[in-house]
Amino acid sequence: MPDIKTEEMLLNMGPQHPSTHGVFRVVVRTDGEMVLETESHIGYLHRCFEKVAENNNYLQVVPYTDRMDYLCAMANNLGYAQTVEKLMQLQVPERAEHIRVIVTELNRIASHLMAFGTYGMDIGAMTPFLYAFRDREMILKIFEKLCGQRLNYSYVRIGGVTFDITDEIVADIARFCEYFEPSIIKEYNDLLSYNGIFISRTANVGVLPVELAISYGVTGPSLRGSGLKRDLRKDEPSSIYDRFEFDVPVGTGEMGTIGDCWDRYMVRIREMTESVKIIRQALDALPPGEFCDKKAFRGVKPPKGEVYHKVEGARGEVGFYLVSDGTNKPYRVKARGPSFSNISVLDALTSRGDCMVADMVAIIGSLDIVMGEVDR
Amino acid sequence: MNTPENLNPDPLLRDTVFMNSLDYLVNLTRSNSVWPLTFGLACCAIEMMATGAAKYDIARFGSEAFRATPRQADLMIVAGTVTHKMAPRVKRLYDQMPEPKYVIAMGGCVIRGGPYVKYGYHVVKGVDLIVPVDVYVPGCPPRPEALLEALFKVQKLMKREKIFDRSRRTTKPEVYVPGAIG
Amino acid sequence: MGLERAEIHEIVKTKFPDAVLEDAAEAVDPYIVVRPEVVEDLAFFVRDEPRLRFDLLSAITGVDYPDKKVIEVIYCLDSTVHKHWLIVKVPLPRDNPRVASVEKVWKTADWHERETFDLLGVTFEGHHNLVRILCAEDWEGHPLRRDYVMPESYRGIKNVVY
Numbered sequence: 001m002p003d004i005k006t007e008e009m010l011l012n013m014g015p016q017h018p019s020t021h022g023v024f025r026v027v028v029r030t031d032g033e034m035v036l037e038t039e040s041h042i043g044y045l046h047r048c049f050e051k052v053a054e055n056n057n058y059l060q061v062v063p064y065t066d067r068m069d070y071l072c073a074m075a076n077n078l079g080y081a082q083t084v085e086k087l088m089q090l091q092v093p094e095r096a097e098h099i100r101v102i103v104t105e106l107n108r109i110a111s112h113l114m115a116f117g118t119y120g121m122d123i124g125a126m127t128p129f130l131y132a133f134r135d136r137e138m139i140l141k142i143f144e145k146l147c148g149q150r151l152n153y154s155y156v157r158i159g160g161v162t163f164d165i166t167d168e169i170v171a172d173i174a175r176f177c178e179y180f181e182p183s184i185i186k187e188y189n190d191l192l193s194y195n196g197i198f199i200s201r202t203a204n205v206g207v208l209p210v211e212l213a214i215s216y217g218v219t220g221p222s223l224r225g226s227g228l229k230r231d232l233r234k235d236e237p238s239s240i241y242d243r244f245e246f247d248v249p250v251g252t253g254e255m256g257t258i259g260d261c262w263d264r265y266m267v268r269i270r271e272m273t274e275s276v277k278i279i280r281q282a283l284d285a286l287p288p289g290e291f292c293d294k295k296a297f298r299g300v301k302p303p304k305g306e307v308y309h310k311v312e313g314a315r316g317e318v319g320f321y322l323v324s325d326g327t328n329k330p331y332r333v334k335a336r337g338p339s340f341s342n343i344s345v346l347d348a349l350t351s352r353g354d355c356m357v358a359d360m361v362a363i364i365g366s367l368d369i370v371m372g373e374v375d376r
Numbered sequence: 377m378n379t380p381e382n383l384n385p386d387p388l389l390r391d392t393v394f395m396n397s398l399d400y401l402v403n404l405t406r407s408n409s410v411w412p413l414t415f416g417l418a419c420c421a422i423e424m425m426a427t428g429a430a431k432y433d434i435a436r437f438g439s440e441a442f443r444a445t446p447r448q449a450d451l452m453i454v455a456g457t458v459t460h461k462m463a464p465r466v467k468r469l470y471d472q473m474p475e476p477k478y479v480i481a482m483g484g485c486v487i488r489g490g491p492y493v494k495y496g497y498h499v500v501k502g503v504d505l506i507v508p509v510d511v512y513v514p515g516c517p518p519r520p521e522a523l524l525e526a527l528f529k530v531q532k533l534m535k536r537e538k539i540f541d542r543s544r545r546t547t548k549p550e551v552y553v554p555g556a557i558g
Numbered sequence: 559m560g561l562e563r564a565e566i567h568e569i570v571k572t573k574f575p576d577a578v579l580e581d582a583a584e585a586v587d588p589y590i591v592v593r594p595e596v597v598e599d600l601a602f603f604v605r606d607e608p609r610l611r612f613d614l615l616s617a618i619t620g621v622d623y624p625d626k627k628v629i630e631v632i633y634c635l636d637s638t639v640h641k642h643w644l645i646v647k648v649p650l651p652r653d654n655p656r657v658a659s660v661e662k663v664w665k666t667a668d669w670h671e672r673e674t675f676d677l678l679g680v681t682f683e684g685h686h687n688l689v690r691i692l693c694a695e696d697w698e699g700h701p702l703r704r705d706y707v708m709p710e711s712y713r714g715i716k717n718v719v720y
Contacts, residue, residue, distance in 0.1 A: 018414055307586055
């Protein structure tokens with residue numbers, strides 16, 4: 001049979017798309033079903049966080065920080081609060097530190113549940129989405145009891161936390177941990193992780209070598225899926241993370257090659273177990289005392305200077321570069337969102353010649369991006 | 377649908393023969409199967425997803441099928457901030473929807489700019505500058521119950537329409553032009 | 559843990575003796591200030607030198623100082639091997655800010671430099687595709703400059719409502 005002549009086609013996976021996790025546009029040049037080259041376009045959610053932060057005082061910037069990565073808002077708040085505290089050399093009470101760790105880890109679980117649910121939906125499985133949201137609603141109910149909001153909390157502020165954690169909420173969290181681990185994680189593994197169709201769609205797809213990942217600035221579970229054991233909670237521990245015992249899961253190439261989509265997905269599932277471990281230890285060690293520095297809650301005027309601080313969010317390293325000129329408004333705040341660097345690796349992963357159009361959806365889902373953080 | 381006894385004394389015919397207008401019947405079926413367009417842009421999209429999930433089930437009101445293509449949808453829930461880079465695409469998607477179409481503006485950012493109204497240079501201060509909006513839902517983000525209430529208001533709007541005005545020439549709201557009135 | 563910040567600054571100063579303008583090793587977050595001309599050589603040096611091995615570029619950002627007539631470009635570097643970090647600042651003249659691109663050293667610099675160009679107007683020489691990344695393609699002006707005025711309307715949509 002003679003060779004059929006094929007032509008290239010330019011396809012636009014536009015800003016409105018069911019599987020691009022937000023407003024993200026990719027222009028794809030394909031030859032049939034194989035992808036030759038992609039070009040990503042971002043900026044459709046640029047909400048001018050840095051300009052807004054220059055014109056509001058330090059306390060007013062806090063709600064804008066949690067609208068950047070709206071799925072793990074506590075980590076963003078924590079990063080900003082710790083940056084200002086580092087510049088002011090402010091000491092936060094012990095109880096507030098423990099509460100911060102508990103809520104950050106709970107939010108990490110909620111964020112990974114969302115990633116798990118939507119990844120299943122992208123691949124084609126509808127059920128894991130509903131199961132993930134069932135458990136996510138339990139966590140959101142705890143947060144609503146704690147601070148009144150389901151999504152953009154603004155709970156962790158400069159000097160401590162806004163409301164105290166009552167015994168009823170402590171009992172709720174303990175009951176949730178009891179319910180969640182190990183039985184629900186085993187349920188997710190039975191449902192999706194070792195499913196034959198899921199494995200054949202994600203194993204050996206989008207293999208990200210470690211050197212390429214570091215050169216592109218990839219951090220978080222996407223970097224750990226390629227085998228490098230780098231976690232800011234262990235490498236540069238801020239707050240009281242060095243008092244807790246937990247493991248850092250990395251990808252091992254169990255189902256295919258090391259660094260493929262299945263590895264990145266499995267790192268997130270395993271991280272949920274580790275987060276529950278940290279929450280249990282923090283709940284046991286919760287000391288009585290003050291939950292905030294009341295003077296800092298009324299107004300903050302850091303000395304002149306600059307500082308850069310990073311924390312481990314659910315998607316990678318959230319960094320804040322703060323320039324202060326001595327007044328009560330910051331001179332410049334730069335936010336480094338991890339998804340900005342994570343998504344830039346997509347162009348390199350798809351131009352190797354072995355990627356199909358359906359694989360692109362699997363790769364974007366496994367990188368777990370949030371466009372609020374990419375565009376800020 | 378409740379017929380008083382004196383109108384239909386025959387017990388065989390009671391509760392089996394209903395008298396009402398054709399408008400009512402058509403609007404009843406239309407309003408209980410409103411298909412939304414997946415147009416989640418930012419944080420409000422997560423609450424829209426939570427409304428579609430099992431706890432605040434939107435499927436019990438007929439809106440289970442979230443279509444990805446505007447050609448098959450009749451309700452556009454604009455959930456999240458609209459920026460100047462995204463604005464032409466919002467207008468194009470709205471134009472691609474077939475009549476009769478409805479728009480819910482969900483969240484503070486699409487009502488009048490939300491928290492970004494004063495210093496956000498790249499944010500469109502309200503999606504009603506681009507498309508005509510029927511229902512506004514305040515909140516940052518609004519609770520899933522609030523979005524369900526907005527859906528009920530759209531259903532109520534649908535029940536008031538006439539089938540001879542299916543393209544909504546008399547009932548569609550207008551695009552907001554700042555400073556045009558007074 | 560890797561080297562102390564003061565030792566890292568010493569290693570850089572020994573290799574580039576006349577390019578380091580300021581060494582603030584006692585600040586809350588230590589940094590060094592270098593001349594714009596040596597940026598590319600410095601980048602290759604800190605990435606490849608075995609004692610330093612700064613292979614992860616965390617962020618490239620810029621700050622506008624209109625009263626000092628300077629735009630400072632800041633590189634935040636991290637090492638996954640030795641677990642130490644470094645901040646490099648490069649002051650540029652405000653009316654014509656140009657500096658060499660470090661895209662060949664760390665591939666993540668591609669998008670970070672495009673963002674700094676978009677928001678502050680800094681031109682990175684040697685970049686293969688320096689166009690706007692966050693704002694719309696035909697946006698005018700560089701928003702993060704201190705003298706930026708929000709446009710009244712953009713393509714017919716009114717931008718200032720109150």
